Structure formats: structure tokens, C-alpha cells
Amino acid sequence: MGDTTRQPVLEETLGDAPTTHAKLLAWVAEVSELTQPDSVYWVDGSEEEYARLTDHLVEAGTLQRLNPELFPNSFVGSSDPKDVARVEERTFICSEKEADAGFTNNWMDPAEMKAILRERFAGSMRGRTMYVIPFVMGPLDAEQPQFGVEITDSAYVVASMRIMARIGTDVLRKMEAEDAFFVPALHSVGAPLEPGEADVAWPCNEEKWIVHFPEERSIWSYGSGYGGNALLGKKCYALRIASVIARDEGWLAEHMLILKLTSPEGKAYNVAAAFPSACGKTNLALLDPTVEGWKAETLGDDINWMRIGKEGELRGVNPEYGLFGVAPGTGWGTNPNAMRAIAKGNSIFTNVALTDDGGVWWEGMTEEVPAHLTDWEGNDWTPDSGRPAAHPNSRFCTPISQIDMLAQEYYSPDGVEIHAILFGGRRKTTIPLVTQARSWTNGIFMGSTLSSETTAAASGAVGVVRRDPMAMLPFIGYNAGDYLKHWGTIEAKANPERLPKVFLVNWFRRTADGGFAWPGFGENSRVLKWAIERIEGTADAKETPIGYIPTGESIDLTGLDMTPEQVEEAVKVDPAEWKEELKGIEEWYARFGDALPAELAAELKQLQARFA
Ligand SMILES: Nc1nc2c(ncn2[C@@H]2O[C@H](COP(=O)(O)OP(=O)(O)OP(=O)(O)O)[C@@H](O)[C@H]2O)c(=O)[nH]1
Numbered sequence: 001m002g003d004t005t006r007q008p009v010l011e012e013t014l015g016d017a018p019t020t021h022a023k024l025l026a027w028v029a030e031v032s033e034l035t036q037p038d039s040v041y042w043v044d045g046s047e048e049e050y051a052r053l054t055d056h057l058v059e060a061g062t063l064q065r066l067n068p069e070l071f072p073n074s075f076v077g078s079s080d081p082k083d084v085a086r087v088e089e090r091t092f093i094c095s096e097k098e099a100d101a102g103f104t105n106n107w108m109d110p111a112e113m114k115a116i117l118r119e120r121f122a123g124s125m126r127g128r129t130m131y132v133i134p135f136v137m138g139p140l141d142a143e144q145p146q147f148g149v150e151i152t153d154s155a156y157v158v159a160s161m162r163i164m165a166r167i168g169t170d171v172l173r174k175m176e177a178e179d180a181f182f183v184p185a186l187h188s189v190g191a192p193l194e195p196g197e198a199d200v201a202w203p204c205n206e207e208k209w210i211v212h213f214p215e216e217r218s219i220w221s222y223g224s225g226y227g228g229n230a231l232l233g234k235k236c237y238a239l240r241i242a243s244v245i246a247r248d249e250g251w252l253a254e255h256m257l258i259l260k261l262t263s264p265e266g267k268a269y270n271v272a273a274a275f276p277s278a279c280g281k282t283n284l285a286l287l288d289p290t291v292e293g294w295k296a297e298t299l300g301d302d303i304n305w306m307r308i309g310k311e312g313e314l315r316g317v318n319p320e321y322g323l324f325g326v327a328p329g330t331g332w333g334t335n336p337n338a339m340r341a342i343a344k345g346n347s348i349f350t351n352v353a354l355t356d357d358g359g360v361w362w363e364g365m366t367e368e369v370p371a372h373l374t375d376w377e378g379n380d381w382t383p384d385s386g387r388p389a390a391h392p393n394s395r396f397c398t399p400i401s402q403i404d405m406l407a408q409e410y411y412s413p414d415g416v417e418i419h420a421i422l423f424g425g426r427r428k429t430t431i432p433l434v435t436q437a438r439s440w441t442n443g444i445f446m447g448s449t450l451s452s453e454t455t456a457a458a459s460g461a462v463g464v465v466r467r468d469p470m471a472m473l474p475f476i477g478y479n480a481g482d483y484l485k486h487w488g489t490i491e492a493k494a495n496p497e498r499l500p501k502v503f504l505v506n507w508f509r510r511t512a513d514g515g516f517a518w519p520g521f522g523e524n525s526r527v528l529k530w531a532i533e534r535i536e537g538t539a540d541a542k543e544t545p546i547g548y549i550p551t552g553e554s555i556d557l558t559g560l561d562m563t564p565e566q567v568e569e570a571v572k573v574d575p576a577e578w579k580e581e582l583k584g585i586e587e588w589y590a591r592f593g594d595a596l597p598a599e600l601a602a603e604l605k606q607l608q609a610r611f612a
């Protein structure tokens with residue numbers, strides 16, 4: 001990239017370095033000595049820089065520019081077919097003590113792991129540019145801005161990080177002015193180039209390591225260029241490392257969307273919802289309410305940092321700056337708000353199909369399926385090809401500011417008060433459309449036993465039911481038992497009147513004939529209305545062993561072709577199914593051993609007794 005690069009910042013050239021932050025300079029020098037890049041480039045985050053970067057990515061064959069009349073300033077690229085999702089089996093929490101990682105994480109001794117990683121990173125950036133990306137998760141004017149610096153040898157990562165996080169010179173200036181702590185996040189695709197060797201479109205390594213050192217608050221990611229493995233501000237920092245910081249400081253870093261709802265009377269409520277990957281967060285965050293008189297506005301679609309406010313209320317902030325959404329199933333029919341945001345351009349698409357007129361397409365985008373496409377692997381595709389045109393975990397990466405329904409409070413460093421918390425998963429049976437928890441502890445029980453069928457968002461088998469506490473199974477940066485205990489401490493710190501009410505939801509239940517028991521998407525606003533009316537004490541409910549479910553009449557069905565009996569079917573608690581479920585929960589809880597909080601063991605006992 002010629003004039004855009006700088007020589008490695010080594011000890012003797014520190015005088016020319018673009019920052020006075022001594023720790024950052026030292027780290028950049030150390031990494032460049034280890035990884036041996038051709039040059040070091042400090043990312044300023046400007047539009048002009050983005051133009052140069054994307055030009056370079058087009059030249060390198062990583063990205064293609066889309067037809068600007070269809071998608072202005074937008075690009076599409078395909079990853080290596082073996083680098084399409086997060087790799088949970090290659091993800092590690094290297095706490096000093098193994099017990100602090102707990103049974104839900106892979107663990108290795110930090111010194112041993114560092115030795116392995118140093119070997120992998122040694123010379124790993126040879127022939128490449130090393131980019132230094134100063135970033136902040138959450139608003140830069142937050143009381144305590146949460147800084148990070150990602151070092152990467154992937155221009156695709158730089159371009160994507162610019163959409164997903166606040167990056168560049170402003171961040172660097174504030175960081176150095178405060179001589180602030182930052183999370184060092186080191187990333188290499190692990191594909192050094194020998195002199196004269198031609199690059200491939202998507203460099204990566206067969207061997208992948210996604211490693212977190214919680215005590216050091218550092219991240220080392222090797223071998224993958226994809227999403228959650230490589231955009232280190234997202235899952236690695238804002239969930240795994242932040243969950244550890246949150247434990248130590250008394251707050252919560254959660255895998256949740258945040259949605260603001262305003263009732264016909266003009267009263268606003270903020271709902272946070274935790275669903276596992278590819279289970280409907282982005283869709284709910286961009287909800288188009290079908291229920292009359294209600295307004296929805298987006299605050300966040302994936303991550304929610306919650307702190308206790310001055311009046312003992314729980315306040316949530318979305319630390320991200322963009323959407324990294326699942327493309328398939330996102331369409332004009334199901335999620336027009338996402339489609340409108342995407343259509344404004346300024347987006348990077350990964351592993352979607354290409355239309356003949358230079359646009360993108362994926363399954364579910366339009367009702368009409370194009371007669372011809374280039375599929376995500378670059379092959380000709382027609383509707384009778386017998387395979388999806390877009391990869392099931394293909395993604396759109398789009399600035400959050402392009403959402404028309406974005407709430408103004410998104411920009412507020414103090415966030416918003418959270419009034420309700422939803423936990424949800426993808427279950428064909430057993431779990432009702434919606435259940436209200438009896439109490440905060442009962443709500444933690446619901447979250448801790450959350451289960452879902454696995455999706456394409458992580459590599460491995462799809463459709464297997466697994467427990468996913470608070471939808472955080474792959475993201476809890478410490479012992480899962482301690483994590484549940486930490487949730488328990490919130491009750492005592494909060495104002496009891498202001499504690500959010502907790503609900504369990506399941507948009508994915510099936511009827512006997514195999515269809516969805518509930519139409520989902522915009523219609524989910526009817527369920528949210530019920531939940532809010534429960535908070536206000538105005539909606540009817542039926543008490544069951546697992547909590548409160550709606551009566552058939554208590555869900556507003558105006559304008560929807562559905563009967564109260566069908567609602568009852570969608571919310572029914574079937575004792576036979578629950579007998580099986582209780583076995584699953586018992587096995588799950590047994591895995592925590594001594595780390596299981598006593599109050600949750602008691603919750604399970606009480607539930608068993610209610611079914612007996
Ligand atoms: N049946 C049904 N499907 C839904 C609903 N909401 C979302 N989906 C589908 O679920 C898939 C994933 O939805 P997303 O909203 O992208 O999931 P996510 O939780 O944001 O996923 P990540 O970004 O991976 O964390 C898409 O294929 C959607 O079409 C719903 O209410 N009902």
C-alpha cells in the first residue's frame with residue numbers, strides 16, 4: 001500500500017511514533033518484533049483511509065465492489081470455506097487457575113499457552129502490513145471509556161472494525177490523554193508471505209487459536225479472518241474479557257439486544273433479550289411491531305453492558321457501532337428495517353451470493369428467488385442447484401447509524417434503564433412461547449437452564465439441543481458457576497422496585513403438524529406487549545409449575561389470523577415434556593459441581609416438587 005505504510009516502530013524510532021502512550025508504543029514494538037511485518041500502519045479511522053483500504057482489498061481479490069446503484073459504497077467477499085464461523089473448540093480462557101475457567105471453557109496454563117502462541121506468531125506477519133487499530137467499546141464520552149487496541153495483519157478486519165466499533169485518531173488521542181488502560185487484542189491470519197509469493201483472496205491458517213488471558217485482560221487470535229474470531233472488539237472483548245471485568249467491578253456484560261418500546265399512552269420501556277447466536281436477536285432488535293399503537297426503536301442487537309444506576313436501576317449500553325447480522329432469513333418480509341439499513345450501503349457482506357446485476361442475495365431476502373446467481377463459493381447457481389446460494393452463517397456488516405428506527409439514547413453514555421429481561425432459545429417442543437419468572441432468582445434459574453438447538457453461527461453439528469446459560473455459553477470469560485453467582489449479587493445491589501422483570505421466550509416452538517406455533521418476527525410485539533402489561537400488572541396470566549404463562553385471551557390478537565386456543569397451544573406446559581426437560585436440567589446442573597449457587601439448586605428442587 002505504498003505511501004500508506006510506515007516502517008516498524010522499533011525502540012530507536014519511537015520519536016516518530018504517532019502516540020505518546022508509552023504502554024501502547026511498547027506493545028506495538030514488541031508485537032512487530034515478534035511478528036516481523038513489512039510495515040506498521042496506524043489506523044486513523046478516516047473515510048479517505050477506508051476508501052484506500054477497500055480499494056486495496058478489491059485489488060487483492062478479497063472483496064468485490066457491489067453495483068453502487070444497488071448498494072452504494074458496499075463490498076462483498078467470500079471467506080475460505082473452512083473459515084466461516086466462530087470456532088468454539090479452538091477458543092480458550094487461560095486464567096491462572098484452571099478452576100477459574102470452569103467446565104464451560106477450554107483451558108490451558110497461561111505460560112504454556114503463551115509459549116505456543118509466541119511460536120505461531122513468530123514471523124506470522126512477514127510480507128504483510130501490521131495495522132494498529134485504536135478502538136473504544138461504547139461511547140468515547142463514557143465516564144470510563146473501555147479502550148482496546150487491535151493489532152491485525154488483515155485489511156478486511158480493519159475495514160470491518162471501522163463499521164463495528166468506534167476507531168481511529170479520536171480514540172487514540174483520548175486514550176493517550178488519560179494514559180488509559182486498553183485491552184491489547186492481537187490478531188494474525190497466520191499466513192506469512194515469502195518474498196515474491198502471491199497472496200490468496202482469504203488468507204488464514206488451518207490451525208486456529210482464539211485465546212483470552214482474563215487476568216491480563218488480553219486477547220491473542222490466530223489463524224482465522226472470520227467475524228467473531230477476528231473482530232476482537234466483539235465477542236472476545238465485549239463479552240469474554242468484559243464479563244471478567246464486570247465480575248470484578250460489579251456489573252454485567254451480556255449477549256443481549258436492547259429494544260425500546262413505547263406504548264400507545266406514550267410510556268417507554270426498554271427490553272433486553274439474550275438469545276444464542278442465530279436465534280433472533282438482530283430480528284427482535286429491529287422489530288416492526290404489528291400490534292396497534294406501539295412503537296419500537298433499536299438500542300442494540302448483540303451486546304448489552306449493564307450497570308447499576310444512581311437510583312438502583314439497571315442501565316444498559318450497547319458497546320458496538322455496527323451490526324454483524326446473519327444474512328439468511330433477513331428479508332423485506334421478515335425484517336424490513338434491517339433491509340432498509342443495508343440498502344443505504346456502506347456495508348461489507350461475507351459469504352452471501354452475488355446477483356448478475358452486481359447486487360447480493362441470500363435465502364429469504366426476497367420471496368422471488370433469482371433465476372441465476374453466483375453462489376458464495378463463486379460457482380454458478382440456479383434455484384434447482386440443490387444447495388443454498390449463501391452460506392447459512394453469511395453476514396452483513398452495516399453501520400448501526402443507518403437504522404431508521406435507532407433510538408436517540410443509543411448515543412447516551414449512560415445508556416437506558418432496563419425494565420424487562422428476556423431469555424430465549426430455539427426449541428421445537430417443551431418451552432412455551434412466553435413464561436414470566438416468579439422472582440429475580442427464578443429468572444436466573446430460567447436463564448441458567450436456557451437451552452437451544454445449535455445453529456450455523458459456530459462450527460459443529462447444527463440442531464442439537466444444548467444448555468446455553470443466558471445465551472453466554474461460548475462467551476463467559478470465567479467459571480460459569482461464579483457467573484451465575486454474580487447474577488445473584490445484582491438483586492441486593494439494585495433497587496427492588498426497579499429490578500427488571502424476567503421472562504423466558506421461545507419463538508421457535510412447533511405444532512404437531514411441524515409448523516411454527518407462533519408466527520414470530522413483527523408479531524413478537526404482541527408477546528412484548530403482554531410482558532409489559534405484566535410489569536404494569538394489567539395482563540392476565542395462569543400460574544404453572546414453571547412460572548406465569550398468558551391466558552389465551554391475554555395476548556392481543558387484533559389483526560392476526562390466530563385464535564386464543566392456538567395461543568394456549570403455543571404456551572402450554574406439557575408435564576410429559578417437562579419430565580424429560582427436568583432430567584436434562586438435572587444433568588446440566590450436576591456439571592457445575594460445587595460451583596452451582598445454592599439458591600439455584602433450591603429452585604430446581606422446588607420445580608421438581610411442583611411437577612411431582
Ligand atoms: N421462526 C422465527 N424465526 C426467526 C425469528 N426471529 C429470527 N428468526 C430467524 O432466526 C435466524 C437468526 O436470526 P438473527 O436475528 O439474525 O439472530 P441473532 O441472535 O442476531 O444471531 P447472531 O448475530 O449470530 O448472534 C434468522 O434466520 C431469522 O430469520 C422469529 O421470531 N421466528
Ligand SMILES: O=C([O-])CC(=O)C(=O)O
Nearest residue numbers: 086227228229235277457
Ligand atoms: O461472532 C460472530 O462471528 C458472529 C456472531 O455474532 C455470533 O456468532 O454470535
Ligand SMILES: [Mn+2]
Nearest residue numbers: 281282325326
Ligand atoms: Mn445478530
